[in-house]
Amino acid sequence: MEDRFVEMALLYDFYGKILTAKQQEIIELYYMKNFSLGEIGELLKTSRQAVYDNLKRAEKQLNSIEDRLGLVCRYQREEKQWSQTIKRLDNVIMALDREYSNHEMVKELQDIREFIGSITGG
Amino acid sequence: MEDRFVEMALLYDFYGKILTAKQQEIIELYYMKNFSLGEIGELLKTSRQAVYDNLKRAEKQLNSIEDRLGLVCRYQREEKQWSQTIKRLDNVIMALDREYSNHEMVKELQDIREFIGSITGG
Numbered sequence: 279m280e281d282r283f284v285e286m287a288l289l290y291d292f293y294g295k296i297l298t299a300k301q302q303e304i305i306e307l308y309y310m311k312n313f314s315l316g317e318i319g320e321l322l323k324t325s326r327q328a329v330y331d332n333l334k335r336a337e338k339q340l341n342s343i344e345d346r347l348g349l350v351c352r353y354q355r356e357e358k359q360w361s362q363t364i365k366r367l368d369n370v371i372m373a374l375d376r377e378y379s380n381h382e383m384v385k386e387l388q389d390i391r392e393f394i395g396s397i398t399g400g
Numbered sequence: 401m402e403d404r405f406v407e408m409a410l411l412y413d414f415y416g417k418i419l420t421a422k423q424q425e426i427i428e429l430y431y432m433k434n435f436s437l438g439e440i441g442e443l444l445k446t447s448r449q450a451v452y453d454n455l456k457r458a459e460k461q462l463n464s465i466e467d468r469l470g471l472v473c474r475y476q477r478e479e480k481q482w483s484q485t486i487k488r489l490d491n492v493i494m495a496l497d498r499e500y501s502n503h504e505m506v507k508e509l510q511d512i513r514e515f516i517g518s519i520t521g522g
Contacts, residue, residue, distance in 0.1 A: 295468040346417040356519055363515055370505050383492050393485055397478055
C-alpha cells in the first residue's frame with residue numbers, strides 16, 4: 279500500500295469522527311475501498327470536482343488536528359517499540375519452551391504475548 | 401484526587417492542544433496546580449467570572465471532542481487490561497526467578513515488563 283494511504287488510514291482511525299458523515303464516506307470510498315474520484319462522484323450523484331474538494335478539505339482537517347495533538351505520531355513511535363518488545367518476548371517464550379515444554383509459564387507468556395499483539399497490532 | 405480531576409487531566413493530556421494558550425493555562429492552574437478561580441483571576445489580571453467562563457468553555461470543548469473520538473475511553477479500557485497483564489507478567493517473572501535465579505531470561509522479562517510499564521503507566 280502507498281505510504282499516503284497508510285498514513286490516511288491511521289489519521290482516519292484516530293480522528294475520522296470529527297469529519298461530517300459525507301466526508302467520512304468519501305474518505306472510506308477513496309482510501310479504504312480504492313474508488314476513483316469519478317466513481318465516487320457517480321455514486322454520490324455529485325461532480326468529480328466536488329468530491330475532490332471535499333476530500334481535500336477532509337484531509338486538511340485530519341492533518342491539522344494531528345499537527346496539534348500528535349496522537350498518530352505517538353502511536354507510530356510506540357508501535358516500533360512494541361514490535362521489538364514482541365520479538366523479544368517471542369524469543370523468551372521459545373527459549374523457555376525448549377527447557378520447559380508445555381509448562382504453565384510458557385502458556386501464560388504465550389497468552390500475554392497474544393494480548394499485547396491484539397492491542398498493539400503486532 | 402477527585403474523579404473529575406483525574407478525568408480532566410486525561411482529557412487535557414489527549415486533547416489539550418486544541419485549546420487556546422489562555423485556556424491551557426487556566427486548565428493547568430485549576431486542575432493541575434489546584435489554584436482557585438479567584439487566584440487565577442488575580443494571576444491573569446481578569447475577573448473570577450471570566451476565568452470561570454473560559455474554564456467551562458475549555459471543559460466543554462474537551463468533552464465534546466472526546467464524545468466524538470473516544471480516545472480517552474479507549475485508553476482507559478486498555479489501561480485496565482494492561483494492569484492485569486503486568487500483574488500476570490510479574491507472577492511469571494517471580495516464578496521463573498525462583499527456578500532460574502539471575503537467569504538471562506528473567507532479566508529479559510524484567511526489561512520487557514519495565515518497557516510495558518513505562519508505556520502504559522503500569
